[in-house]
Amino acid sequence: MTLSKAQANLNLALWQAEADSMSSSDLYAWVVDSGLPHEVAIRLHELISVTKNVGNKVFAIGKIVIIKIIDFVKAHPFLIIGAGISAAVGTAVATLITSVPFIGQLLAPVAIALGITITAVGAVVGHRLDKSFKGAGEDIFEIAKEFFKLVTDVFKEIFCNVLTA
Amino acid sequence: MFGDRTLTKEQLLKAIEQLERNPTDKLGIFADIGIAGVGAALGVAGAGTLATAAGATSIPVLTTVGSWVGVTLVGATPIGWVVGTAAAGAAVAYGVSRLVKGSGYNEGKTKQLLIQLKERSEEVEAKERTSSIGDEDKTQFHILLKEPVRLDLISPKQAQDLITAVENGQLPLKEAYKLVQDVIESAK
Numbered sequence: 583m584t585l586s587k588a589q590a591n592l593n594l595a596l597w598q599a600e601a602d603s604m605s606s607s608d609l610y611a612w613v614v615d616s617g618l619p620h621e622v623a624i625r626l627h628e629l630i631s632v633t634k635n636v637g638n639k640v641f642a643i644g645k646i647v648i649i650k651i652i653d654f655v656k657a658h659p660f661l662i663i664g665a666g667i668s669a670a671v672g673t674a675v676a677t678l679i680t681s682v683p684f685i686g687q688l689l690a691p692v693a694i695a696l697g698i699t700i701t702a703v704g705a706v707v708g709h710r711l712d713k714s715f716k717g718a719g720e721d722i723f724e725i726a727k728e729f730f731k732l733v734t735d736v737f738k739e740i741f742c743n744v745l746t747a
Numbered sequence: 748m749f750g751d752r753t754l755t756k757e758q759l760l761k762a763i764e765q766l767e768r769n770p771t772d773k774l775g776i777f778a779d780i781g782i783a784g785v786g787a788a789l790g791v792a793g794a795g796t797l798a799t800a801a802g803a804t805s806i807p808v809l810t811t812v813g814s815w816v817g818v819t820l821v822g823a824t825p826i827g828w829v830v831g832t833a834a835a836g837a838a839v840a841y842g843v844s845r846l847v848k849g850s851g852y853n854e855g856k857t858k859q860l861l862i863q864l865k866e867r868s869e870e871v872e873a874k875e876r877t878s879s880i881g882d883e884d885k886t887q888f889h890i891l892l893k894e895p896v897r898l899d900l901i902s903p904k905q906a907q908d909l910i911t912a913v914e915n916g917q918l919p920l921k922e923a924y925k926l927v928q929d930v931i932e933s934a935k
Contacts, residue, residue, distance in 0.1 A: 588929035592905060595926055599912035 585732075590739035593732065594641060601645040606630050609648055616655075617667045625692040626651075626671070632688060636740060647678065647688065650733050654726065661722065672696045677726040681734035684741055754780055756896060759903040763893040770886045777914070780907075860894055860931050867891065868924035875921055885913050888920060895927060900934050 609630060613623045632644030651674045655662065661670040675693050679686040754762070762780045766773060867887065874880050892906045901909075909927070912918035 586930070586933040588926070588933035592901070592926045592930055595918060595922065596905060596908040596912060599908070599915075599917035602917045603912075603915060 585735045585739055587739060590736045593736045594646075594740055597646045597649070597736075598641050601642045601649060604645065604649060606645070609645065609652075612652055613648070616671075618671060619668060619695070622668065622671065622692060622695040625695045628691070629688065634684075634741065644688065647685065650730065651675070651678075654729050657729065658725070668696060672698055673722055673726045674730070677723060677730050678734070681727070681730065682737045682741075685734075685737065753904050754907055756903045759896060759906055760893060763890060763896070766886065767890045767893070770883065770890075773882070773886055773889075777910070857898075857900075857931055857935055860898075860900075861928060863891060864924050864928040864931070868921060868928065871920045871924060875919065880920055884920060888913055888923060892927070895931060900931050901927065 610627055613627050616623070618626065626648060629644035629648055630642075632642075633640050634643045635641075651671060654674045655667070655670045658670060661673065671692075675689050675696060676698050679689050679693055679698070758780060762776055765776050769776070871880065871884060871888075874884065889910050892901070892909065895901045896903055896906045909918070909923055913920060913923050
């Protein structure tokens with residue numbers, strides 16, 4: 583089913599409200615306590631202040647992305663048990679990068695810190711991820727793709743004509 | 748994000764119906780279903796109760812009149828009833844919500860929902876200009892979400908998040924009405 587512009591607006595407004603209700607110190611605490619390598623935690627935390635304008639509204643897109651990544655990690659605890667927090671966050675980051683172009687630019691520093699390489703054609707080579715999942719990588723990316731489908735659909739619908747560079 | 752409880756459609760509709768019956772008990776009802784941040788401005792629901800009472804009685808009166816003159820209400824154009832009840836002023840939202848309750852989804856229902864939302868939106872816009880948004884205005888919005896949820900135009904999760912965002916003041920009431928209105932319009 584195609585997502586309508588109105589549904590996309592509603593979802594984004596609700597995510598923005600959720601982002602507003604979440605203090606940056608809460609997010610910082612999660613990122614720091616998550617067990618992620620220091621370098622990754624710093625890069626992820628830097629996203630908190632990233633915003634994007636649509637019309638006369640400002641969306642805390644960086645904060646929304648972090649919340650969605652945390653949601654993904656929380657919804658899939660087995661990933662952390664089986665592969666570690668870096669692999670779980672890496673799966674989320676890799677999925678988002680390949681799905682929405684402007685998110686790729688946003689998450690590039692995090693991806694580099696996680697050891698995910700983005701090639702010129704947009705393919706993702708995650709050596710560390712492959713090592714972590716030992717053959718199950720494809721299935722896990724499928725799960726992540728499904729989880730982030732609404733997020734990527736909403737971003738594409740709302741920001742495709744707004745953001746280019 | 749951190750431990751929120753997501754309601755099923757039935758649970759949410761039941762909660763909204765409870766709120767509709769007893770708008771003064773918003774804190775208790777929302778606390779039961781786990782909607783956070785409610786309670787900032789409770790105790791101002793007198794007008795809401797009045798509106799409920801007016802709305803609750805206006806439609807049965809019309810229905811009775813309809814039955815006297817032999818009109819089958821199921822087949823009657825809903826717009827006519829909306830126009831007919833418009834004189835009831837602030838109570839119309841409640842009245843119309845009773846009118847559409849219980850029958851299947853159709854174009855007329857969507858139109859009515861849109862009329863309701865537009866009227867409430869204009870009312871809220873006027874109040875926002877004078878900064879007199881009260882708790883009863885928020886309660887009316889929550890009650891209005893019942894039909895869009897019942898008709899699957901918005902998901903229970905979206906409705907729950909809307910209620911939370913409006914209650915916490917993160918989403919202006921006028922914008923919330925506009926978002927729901929746009930979703931209903933796009934679903935037509």
